[in-house]
Amino acid sequence: MATPRENDVKRRTLMAATVATAAVGAVAARAGAQTTPPAASPSSPAGAAAPTLKVSFTVNGKPRDLDLDPRTTLLDALREGLHLGGTKKGCDHGQCGACTVILDGRRINSCLTLAVMHQGGEITTIEGLGTPEKLHPMQAAFVKHDGYQCGYCTPGQICSAVAVLEEIEAGIPSHVTADLNAKPALDDAELRERMSGNICRCGAYSNIVEAIGEVAGRKA
Amino acid sequence: MKPFTYERAASPAEAASAAARQPDARFIAGGTNLLDLMKLQIETPAHLIDVNGLGLDKVEPTQDGGLRVGALVRNTDLAADARVRRDYAVLSRALLSGASGQLRNRATTAGNLLQRTRCPYFYDTNMACNKRRPGSGCSALGGYSRQLAVVGGSDACIATHPSDMAVAMRVLDATVETVKPQGATRTIPIADFHRLPGDTPEIETVLERGELITAVTLPKPAGGTHHYRKVRDRASYAFALVSVAAIVQPDGSGRVALGGVAPKPWRSEDAEAEMSRGAKPVMAKLLAGAKPTEENKFKVPLAERALAAVLAEPRG
Ligand SMILES: Cc1cc2nc3c(=O)[nH]c(=O)nc-3n(C[C@H](O)[C@H](O)[C@H](O)COP(=O)(O)OP(=O)(O)OC[C@H]3O[C@@H](n4cnc5c(N)ncnc54)[C@H](O)[C@@H]3O)c2cc1C
Ligand code: SF4
Ligand code: FES
Ligand code: FES
Numbered sequence: 211m212a213t214p215r216e217n218d219v220k221r222r223t224l225m226a227a228t229v230a231t232a233a234v235g236a237v238a239a240r241a242g243a244q245t246t247p248p249a250a251s252p253s254s255p256a257g258a259a260a261p262t263l264k265v266s267f268t269v270n271g272k273p274r275d276l277d278l279d280p281r282t283t284l285l286d287a288l289r290e291g292l293h294l295g296g297t298k299k300g301c302d303h304g305q306c307g308a309c310t311v312i313l314d315g316r317r318i319n320s321c322l323t324l325a326v327m328h329q330g331g332e333i334t335t336i337e338g339l340g341t342p343e344k345l346h347p348m349q350a351a352f353v354k355h356d357g358y359q360c361g362y363c364t365p366g367q368i369c370s371a372v373a374v375l376e377e378i379e380a381g382i383p384s385h386v387t388a389d390l391n392a393k394p395a396l397d398d399a400e401l402r403e404r405m406s407g408n409i410c411r412c413g414a415y416s417n418i419v420e421a422i423g424e425v426a427g428r429k430a
Numbered sequence: 431m432k433p434f435t436y437e438r439a440a441s442p443a444e445a446a447s448a449a450a451r452q453p454d455a456r457f458i459a460g461g462t463n464l465l466d467l468m469k470l471q472i473e474t475p476a477h478l479i480d481v482n483g484l485g486l487d488k489v490e491p492t493q494d495g496g497l498r499v500g501a502l503v504r505n506t507d508l509a510a511d512a513r514v515r516r517d518y519a520v521l522s523r524a525l526l527s528g529a530s531g532q533l534r535n536r537a538t539t540a541g542n543l544l545q546r547t548r549c550p551y552f553y554d555t556n557m558a559c560n561k562r563r564p565g566s567g568c569s570a571l572g573g574y575s576r577q578l579a580v581v582g583g584s585d586a587c588i589a590t591h592p593s594d595m596a597v598a599m600r601v602l603d604a605t606v607e608t609v610k611p612q613g614a615t616r617t618i619p620i621a622d623f624h625r626l627p628g629d630t631p632e633i634e635t636v637l638e639r640g641e642l643i644t645a646v647t648l649p650k651p652a653g654g655t656h657h658y659r660k661v662r663d664r665a666s667y668a669f670a671l672v673s674v675a676a677i678v679q680p681d682g683s684g685r686v687a688l689g690g691v692a693p694k695p696w697r698s699e700d701a702e703a704e705m706s707r708g709a710k711p712v713m714a715k716l717l718a719g720a721k722p723t724e725e726n727k728f729k730v731p732l733a734e735r736a737l738a739a740v741l742a743e744p745r746g
Contacts, residue, residue: 310532316506319532322466322536324465377506382510383522384526385666
């Protein structure tokens with residue numbers, strides 16, 4: 211398996227080659243100079259290199275070993291290191307939910323955690339929920355109900371939605387749960403509140419709630 | 431992010447001594463506040479000590495009928511704990527009103543107490559801010575101050591403490607347990623844990639260098655009806671403009687603490703003596719000495735009305 215360092219080198223080699231073809235020497239030289247910091251995560255500005263660290267975790271059922279700059283977020287490790295581009299970077303600050311993945315059975319924002327913090331962890335991304343031939347029921351419901359327009363927020367919405375139904379099933383209350391000691395309801399108010407960490411700039415919210423409701427076994 | 435080295439601590443005491451040994455070391459728990467600030471280079475630690483593996487993730491009964499909440503208990507787990515839901519509902523409610531499901535799954539008890547202000551100038555590294563760069567001035571005084579403190583601030587800083595959980599912890603009289611680098615432990619009443627800004631707004635708590643929070647302890651249940659009422663610009667996923675944590679007893683007496691109005695959860699015992707007489711006399715005492723700005727003076731009547739709404743609810 212390619213380490214992110216190898217991938218970075220490949221990508222940069224390609225970039226330099228492309229620029230060279232365009233015969234813009236000065237730019238090619240600058241592109242070359244960017245290869246100096248080893249395996250710096252894409253969101254990190256070049257600085258004094260910190261030594262890389264090894265981390266192993268499972269992604270979508272496959273064991274993965276990475277050698278990373280400690281600054282690499284889980285999001286960047288998935289996208290840049292493992293080429294799993296389904297998980298999206300929106301805000302990179304925990305505000306939009308585009309980067310939602312399921313870590314050890316729980317949904318989290320992969321942009322606000324470091325990859326090296328998850329030694330032995332089990333991560334599920336949108337790519338691990340279903341395949342184009344065999345969609346996860348939540349993926350199929352999003353398609354059926356038009357739970358998106360541009361689709362950028364969708365992987366995060368779907369990972370979040372799958373976990374939301376498990377949270378309700380486990381009896382975890384929410385801000386709108388009237389009785390903290392009773393099993394939470396499966397109504398629109400609960401789904402909307404629980405999905406509030408996933409922003410959709412296209413405003414597909416009502417269709418998203420319908421899709422989740424259908425998977426939850428409610429009349430859509 | 432600036433480069434840093436990273437280690438996983440092996441025990442709470444070792445984490446504390448490692449933090450004291452390394453210059454510019456920080457603990458990392460959920461990372462949801464620290465990494466956010468590191469990406470903006472507002473926080474620039476040279477070394478991170480991961481405290482996730484220390485086994486501080488349990489909620490256990492105490493000898494005197496209370497609960498001891500490990501520093502690494504996630505906000506989701508604390509809110510969902512059956513004992514907390516039953517006996518400390520104000521805490522469940524406060525936690526559930528904060529952040530998002532994804533964030534609460536990572537955010538920890540200690541990290542939540544230590545999260546930093548959401549003052550927009552603290553976040554904007556181009557602006558003067560005494561909390562971020564001591565001595566540079568405060569852009570909020572005379573600037574955009576709608577979200578900021580109306581009471582407890584100083585001429586150096588009027589930032590609020592953004593935590594919802596901390597307001598509930600304050601109304602419950604929680605105690606913070608810590609271990610210091612030399613291995614000594616201590617307990618700090620939540621009332622004394624956060625500091626007012628004075629001329630040193632960069633110092634936010636009484637924690638010493640390297641001191642690690644190991645747990646937050648709740649005394650035995652206070653009974654009564656528990657409320658957490660949070661007023662904000664959106665119905666969900668937004669910080670409080672004003673929040674009210676209250677425990678109301680059947681006879682109308684009780685406790686109240688405010689969030690969103692001060693640099694720390696805001697509570698006073700002599701204001702509580704007025705509880706059975708209604709929201710107005712309580713707020714007259716609790717917010718006596720308030721120095722709101724033109725932009726945030728709405729918080730004073732808002733707090734009073736939020737408490738009035740709480741007091742109008744049925745008592746159990
Ligand atoms: C988009 C967004 C919305 C949010 N909305 C809300 C909201 O509405 N209400 C609310 O209350 N909060 C809100 N939050 C903040 C969130 O609650 C905090 O980020 C979280 O609680 C911090 O916990 P953590 O474990 O991730 O802390 P970390 O980021 O890991 O750490 C925070 C600080 O605590 C220190 N620390 C951590 N553990 C210990 C320990 N055991 N001993 C000593 N020091 C320690 C760290 O060194 C660091 O300085 C929001 C956050 C985001 C990103
Ligand atoms: S209020 Fe405090 S945090 Fe905000 S700009 Fe002033 S000094 Fe900085
Ligand atoms: S990219 Fe992680 S929450 Fe926006
Ligand atoms: S579908 Fe475009 S952002 Fe949600």
